[in-house]
Amino acid sequence: MSSPTRSVFARQALLPGGWRSDVRLEFSGGRFTAIDAGVAAHPADERADIVLPPLPSLHSHAFQRAMAGLTETRRDPADSFWTWREQMYALASRIDPDGMRAIAAQLYMEMLKAGFTQVAEFHYLHRAPDGRPYDRPAEMAFSVVDGAGEAGIGMTLLPTLYRRAGFGRPLAPEQKRFESAPDFIVGIMTDIAAAHRDNGRVHVGVGLHSLRAVNREDIIAMLALVPQDVPIHIHIAEQQREVADCVEFLGRRPVAWLLDEIAVDARWCLVHATHLDPGETRRFAASGAVAGLCPITEANLGDGLFPLVDFIDAGGRFGIGTDSNVLASANEELRLLEYGQRLSARKRCLALPGDEKGSVGRYLYDASLKGGSLACGHGGGALAVGQRADLCVVREAALPLPDLRGDAVLDSLVFARAAFPAHNVLCGGDWVVREGRHVREDEISAAFRAAIRHLRS
Structure with missing residues (x-):
């Protein structure tokens, strides 16, 4: 009918x-x-x-919605992303499948009201809190997708490979529920895709948590198992300490290493990529990959400012994500993206290519729609x-x-x-x-x- x-x-x-x-x-x-x-x-x-x-949110951790506003009390004069992460781990250790579904549905409802109709969920809560697999290995992934279905938002599920606690270090006890292997991730992708074969709102891709959490062999093994047309997302160069550790362990900066070692192309979304040198900025833009920028979260965590102007001038593509979901707001993400550049450069109306004149709001909106839709792998997003x-x-x-x-x-x-x-x-x-x-x-x-x-x- x-x-x-x-x-x-x-x-x-x-x-x-x-x-x-x-x-x-x-x-x-x-x-x-x-x-x-x-x-x-x-x-x-x-x-x-x-x-x-409507815009897509190309990067989200739905479970972190359950701690929105609860990490704004200083517990340590050296408070940073790394101390915030300890509170995030404590939350992650307590969420069960029913709670995950309810939290996801609330977040995705808020996203719809805030101007988003597609979300790429970077999902790594794979196992039970004690680290044992669920009887249905994709249990937590199904909870996230079911929450999206309750809210009625488009979902790009990115089951995420997570193997190590840091460069050369095994997973810590508080990370055991994140543990995964390439075949485990493919199993989740396959189960979700099969269950939603005729659902135009559900797509799948793959996440690689970070160069801290996966090595070259892990990445190559993962890419060999997934279809050639799915989006691939990775956290990269978010924190200066991460960059320093990468240089010490791998001999190169994170984005430079990734571009040297892996065939990065338009399927890829490099999330944050906050700390780039000029050469990395130009090479990243030339690769066709999308920069996954999350200005509210990056400001909340004190990450730093992405070199947006240089990236745009080099022809780079970008989209916005809600990441830690401390606040779901499409216009605030775009506004903060531009205002961060203004505060740094002490100039106005910066998010336009070269000497081009025109509307900054329109450029940010158009670019985020195109880049975000590409990163979500759902084919368009236009009227x-x-x-x-x-x-x-x-x-x-x-x-x-x-x-x-x-x-x-x-x-x-x-x-x-x-x-x-x-x-x-x-x-x-x-x-x-x-x-x-x-x-x-x-x-x-x-x-x-x-x-x-x-x-x-």
Whole structure:
């Protein structure tokens, strides 16, 4: 039985060719079937002021949503990423499959309300807290994907290979539930893909935790087992100590080593890559890989600033991720990405190639949509015929000034709104947010609160 055709009529919409007025978007079976600009509305059309293609979050650790706001008390004058990590490990050791599903559903609901309709979940909570495998090895992965299904968001699951505690060091006791091997990871990928074969919202890829946690042989073995078209993600060069340890152990900086030793291409997403030298920046950009930038988390953890301007000038691609999920906000990620560059350079309007003039908000949005969609491996993310029917409706009344058109809309959304004002959100042809509320908000939030109380008990 075919799905009925539904339609939205927008006064203005951001299409792949730019802003257009009076746009009708028809969708059926979870995909756009017709998009026409400069036309009249039909009586059955749902009316909208502004329609945008929603952004993907290309990097997420869903379980860390359960500690949002709880790591902001100084326990050590030398507080850093490494001390924060100890608190994260303590949380990771307590989450069971039911709790994981409830936490994931809450986070993904918040993402949908914040302007995201796709998430790449970098998943490494594979085993039971004591390190033993579950009867179903992909149990925790299924919990994450089930949480995405409850919320109605698009999911790119990245089961992540995690072998060592650091360069040349075995896993520590608190890392035992992360333990995995290439065939274990392939098993998770296969099980999830088989269970969601006909689900246009679920995709799979592979994660490599970091050069600290996997070596060259691990990477080569993993890549030999996965399909050639899946996305490959890795944490890299996030912290200066990580760079120093890599130089000491491998004789080269992390990104330089990876580009020298492995055939990095457009399938790859190098997450953070905060600390690059100029040569690494140019080579990374030339590889076609996507930089997975997570400005809120990178600021929260004190990571540092990615060399965005030089990377853009070298033709690099990037997208944004919510990472530790201390705050789910598409516009705040973009705003902080630009503002970090301004604070460092003491100049304005930096995120544009070379001497190009134009809207910074539009450039950041377009680049993050394209780079994030590539990194998530879900094929597009644009308002275009044949693409998955995802869109975000924004009311003109929610903008800070009246009568805004075109790129001024995005500049206002990125730089002059505390939160992204997603009024209605469509994902895969289903309305998941209506008038600013998720369609299952009460149910999902109640389960989340119960899960958090259980964790604390």
